[in-house]
Amino acid sequence: MKQILLILTFFVALTGCNQSDDGANGGKPLIGVSMLSMQNEFIVNISDEMEKKAEAVGAELIVVDAERSALKQIEQVESFIAQGVDAIIMNPCEVEASSPAVTKALAAGIPIINVNSATATKPTAFVGSDDVESGRIAMEYIAKRLSGKGNVIMIHGYMGQAAQIQREQGAREILKKYPGLKMLAHQTGEWDRAKSMSLMENWIQSYGNKIDAVFAQNDEMGMGAVKALEAAGMKNKVVVVSIDAIPDALQAVEKGTLDATVFQNAGQQGSQAIETALKIIDKQPYEKEVLIPFQLVTKENVAEFKQ
Structure with a gap:
């Protein structure tokens, strides 16, 4: 009888171990996701794609x-670690300030994938695009439209974030190639449409007809600049280029109010971030860096990008 009880106890203990191995999640991979800002349309698009992909492959996400x-992002990652997630996907707020989150995840033995934006501390993997390239594409388009001569204004994204740093770097590389192009002014619009509209209104007051082109580091800010220029009756004289190719921007390119945008593939960034996380969880081979190319969108090819 004692022997039977011992065997039963051993069997229950073994079953208990197996259950905790699978986690309380019924064997589904559990992935914690911390996004920069759900007030930003492009970031929401990445998040939506991740949710869609996770549902298709049977993974569970905790999105914050x-x-x-x-x-706040570091605290969220600490919470994911405490919850014992299988992997973390982070859309970093800042290059330096979000880095401790990566360090903490790696120290806890949890893989962390940066999506769309980088940190100074190297994560397990990165899925996104080369933001330097997008800055080059946008400024090269401006240079061609202005035949290499004119005054340019640059509206930065949130200062210290990887996209802001790298898009500025790419734009400045091109400016160096064209001595006839001058940077008239530059300031942050914090990826925000209303803030950029207000900035542009101030610049119109200060510089008026001296402004030949505007490079906005994302479409939200580009649309804000367009609105201010239209209100001042100056849009026909000023070239405006931005990045992301959100639906509003594509519509504006089609109408001719926004001269060009640079397509960044939110769908691929979101789905490939999930795919990479699952490969790491399943101990499959994975790429440490997945780079998705940018593409220039003008009136000539905008139809290809409209859904």
């Missing part, structure tokens, strides 16, 4: 909004 706070 860092609301542009690196401190």
